[in-house]
Amino acid sequence: MLDEQKMRTDIPHSARIWNYWLGGKDNYEVDQLAGEAAIQACPDITTMAVQSRQFLIRSVRYLAAEAGIRQFLDIGTGLPTMQNTHEVAQGVAPEARVVYVDNDPLVLAHAKALLVNTTPEGETRYIDGDFNDPDGIVEAARAVLDFDKPVAVMFMGVLGHSPTVEHMRNTVSAFMDAVPSGSYLSLQDGSNEDPLYVALCEGYAQTGGVPYIPRSAAEIRACFDGLDMVDPGFVSITEWRPDPVEVGEIRANCGYGAVARKP
Numbered sequence: 001m002l003d004e005q006k007m008r009t010d011i012p013h014s015a016r017i018w019n020y021w022l023g024g025k026d027n028y029e030v031d032q033l034a035g036e037a038a039i040q041a042c043p044d045i046t047t048m049a050v051q052s053r054q055f056l057i058r059s060v061r062y063l064a065a066e067a068g069i070r071q072f073l074d075i076g077t078g079l080p081t082m083q084n085t086h087e088v089a090q091g092v093a094p095e096a097r098v099v100y101v102d103n104d105p106l107v108l109a110h111a112k113a114l115l116v117n118t119t120p121e122g123e124t125r126y127i128d129g130d131f132n133d134p135d136g137i138v139e140a141a142r143a144v145l146d147f148d149k150p151v152a153v154m155f156m157g158v159l160g161h162s163p164t165v166e167h168m169r170n171t172v173s174a175f176m177d178a179v180p181s182g183s184y185l186s187l188q189d190g191s192n193e194d195p196l197y198v199a200l201c202e203g204y205a206q207t208g209g210v211p212y213i214p215r216s217a218a219e220i221r222a223c224f225d226g227l228d229m230v231d232p233g234f235v236s237i238t239e240w241r242p243d244p245v246e247v248g249e250i251r252a253n254c255g256y257g258a259v260a261r262k263p
């Protein structure tokens with residue numbers, strides 16, 4: 001059900017701008033204008049958006065195929081696009097169970113598209129929730145996920161919406177405390193290493209949308225404290241287990257990410 005009170009089409013929203021950069025149609029004029037202004041500020045942003053989706057695909061594939069994970073909690077899902085988490089996970093492990101969480105009413109309106117299991121054995125659920133309420137999200141996710149078994153907790157380009165570095169770390173910790181040993185954290189975020197990306201985020205903050213704050217690589221990395229890094233560790237997202245390229249080369253960008261196991 002679309003919540004008209006929460007649905008603001010007069011201010012841009014990161015889920016819809018992200019959708020615009022990924023070539024989707026689920027966005028409004030206000031998002032297109034903000035998205036174009038962002039491209040002016042940082043022309044690489046559309047490439048970064050695609051590369052962050054490619055990181056999601058590779059990390060979920062790794063978790064399902066190599067780490068044997070069968071449960072996924074994808075927080076800050078975004079609008080459905082190509083190769084969503086359940087499609088990748090259930091493509092490897094048909095019985096995979098996936099819970100999506102987002103607080104954007106437009107994502108909720110599109111949730112049905114996320115809820116289509118790609119296999120009869122799998123389970124996919126959407127929760128209209130806010131990462132500021134980890135207990136509420138975990139409680140609701142229990143309908144699908146068994147929190148006595150390993151869960152992959154995912155934050156893909158989401159935690160820039162956290163107001164402070166401390167808040168970001170506490171948010172991650174709250175979710176990782178709720179999952180057992182053998183669970184994983186998969187997280188990526190844009191860092192403040194690229195001045196053009198920083199300018200983009202500063203411009204976005206002026207639009208009235210919820211600000212997206214780029215942190216230093218060290219601050220993003222600290223979200224993994226206490227966890228065991230999977231090779232190659234904390235790197236630019238393009239350098240995390242890249243698929244072979246037939247032409248050209250893999251270039252680092254200012255987005256950093258990793259996958260790590262809870263001991």
Ligand SMILES: C[S@@+](CC[C@H](N)C(=O)[O-])C[C@H]1O[C@@H](n2cnc3c(N)ncnc32)[C@H](O)[C@@H]1O
Pocket residue numbers: 014015018052053056075076077078079101102103104107129130131132155156157158161
């Ligand atoms: C930049 S998009 C990333 C989407 C997706 N994870 C991806 O990688 O394509 C950020 C997402 O986080 C969601 N989000 C922002 N604040 C949130 C919050 N407090 N709780 C849950 N989701 C939130 C937004 O609605 C948006 O869908």
